[in-house]
Amino acid sequence: MDHPDQTDALEEAAIERPFLSNYLLFLLASTSASASEEFHATVRANGLRVPEWRVLACLHEEDGQMVTRLAPLALAEQSRLTRIIMQMDARGLVERRSDPEDRRRVRIYLTDEGRALAEDMIARARDHEAELLSVLPAGKGEELRKLLKEVHAKLTARD
Amino acid sequence: MDHPDQTDALEEAAIERPFLSNYLLFLLASTSASASEEFHATVRANGLRVPEWRVLACLHEEDGQMVTRLAPLALAEQSRLTRIIMQMDARGLVERRSDPEDRRRVRIYLTDEGRALAEDMIARARDHEAELLSVLPAGKGEELRKLLKEVHAKLTARD
DNA sequence: GATCATTGCATGATATTTCATGCTTCCAGT
DNA sequence: ACTGGAAGCATGAAATATCATGCAATGATC
Known part of the structure; x- marks a missing residue:
């Protein structure tokens, strides 16, 4: 029996179920x-780079962490984090x-200066998070938070 | 009336509701x-950098996009994307x-070469996504996908 | 307790990213 | 048509990131 041209079939498939807008990794990264x-x-605007803010937040949660523990938490590679921390040290935020x-x-x-800045930024982060949640349909934000906690736990457990 | 020392109060608060592990932006980035x-x-391993793969996927979905349209989709800044595309052009993946x-x-x-690679990588992405979902508790992945689509739509609508 | 492997961090060289800005092309108002 | 402004992309110079590797301290094995 005849069958449709293969290229057409592929294109139809792509149109019928758009890949990207349903692809989990894209949705995660993009969101x-x-x-x-x-x-x-x-x-x-507060003079910090993103990984620096992450380091402050991590240390505020648990002070005295090692570089290799901080690196994955701050989503930065080790040698990069080493240099970031050297700069934060030079600036007097960490020791x-x-x-x-x-x-x-x-x-x-x-x-002390680092802790003060960390507390300040965490307060801003909480405020911003509240604003963000207020943009979403009621409850969706909390639902998302809960799901992400579960999924994140599952994913990081595989080590 | 007396009140507890402020520093202690702050520390207790931090201990009682850990900030980071519940912070939505952290959960999103980290997950x-x-x-x-x-x-x-x-x-x-297939000789692509992450933004290059994203460009291939975007073009496979809709060919002939502009650089400025591609940039936000590929999560790359414009001047960076320009150079990435120049390299992909030099390599014969795009025109x-x-x-x-x-x-x-x-x-x-x-x-043609770019399209073939795109299709190959998309197949791998689908496979990987299936594996990823199989690691999660049944249904959680689809639940997450649905929520992310809603939230992502809300967030990108504010422009 | 000598040797070998491993862990933890630092660092040099290279590649990449970013920021500001430049250059075209288009559009709106006159 | 002419002018001012904006959109779209490219690009140079400076800042950063990355990769491999170095070095020191520790742990394991014999």
């Missing part, structure tokens, strides 16, 4: 980018201390 | 990163044609 855009502008238990380790601590 | 990690390795309707515009088209 993350558009949700973060505004706040990242605030971050830069590096070698760990007496294991002298290969460098533990990062917030300075 | 996106960990979900994409594996597939991005595949992308690089740049000036738009006769408006000669400021440069429209990007897949070459």
Whole structure:
């Protein structure tokens, strides 16, 4: 029996179920980018780069973390984070201390100035998050948060 | 009447409701990163950088897009995308044609080689997505996809 | 306790990104 | 048509990121 031309079949398939707008990795990256855009502008307006803000937030949550622990949390590669932390140190936001238990380790601590900035920025982040949620249909934001926590936990558990 | 020391109050608050692990922008960025990690390795194994793969996917969906339309879709800044496309052109994956309707515009088209690679990578992306979904609790992935589509639509509508 | 592998971080060289700005082409108002 | 402004893309110079590798400290094995 005859069958349709293969190229046409492929194109039809592409039209019938658009790939990109349903592709989970695209939706995640794109939603993350558009949700973060505004706040990242605030971050830069406060003289911080995005990974620097992330480091402040991580340290505020748990002070004295190692560089290699901070790197994945701040979504930055190790050598990059090392340099970012050197700059934050030079600027007086954090302090590096070698760990007496294991002298290969460098533990990062917030300075008073760093802690103040972290608290300030976290307050802004909370405000921005509230605004963001208010744009969404009621409940959708919380639903999304809950789902992301579950999915994120599953994904990071595979290590 | 007396009140507790302010620093203690702040610290308690931080302990009681951890900020980061509930912060929507963190959950989005971090989930996106960990979900994409594996597939991005595949992308690089196929000789593509992540934005190049995104360009291929966008063009496969709609060929002949402008640079300024492609840039936000590929999550890359315009001048960066210009250079990425120049490289893809040099490699024979895409072709740049000036738009006769408006000669400021440069429209990007897949070459046959580019289209073949795009189709190949999209197939891999579909497979990877299926694997990813199979790791998650049943239904969670589809739930997430649906929510992200709604939220992403709301967020990008504000322009 | 010597050796070998590994972990944790730093760093040099290279490649990439970014920012501001330049150059065209188009459009609106006159 | 002419002028001012904006859109679309390109590009140089400076800042950053990346990759591989180096070095030091630790742990494991014999």
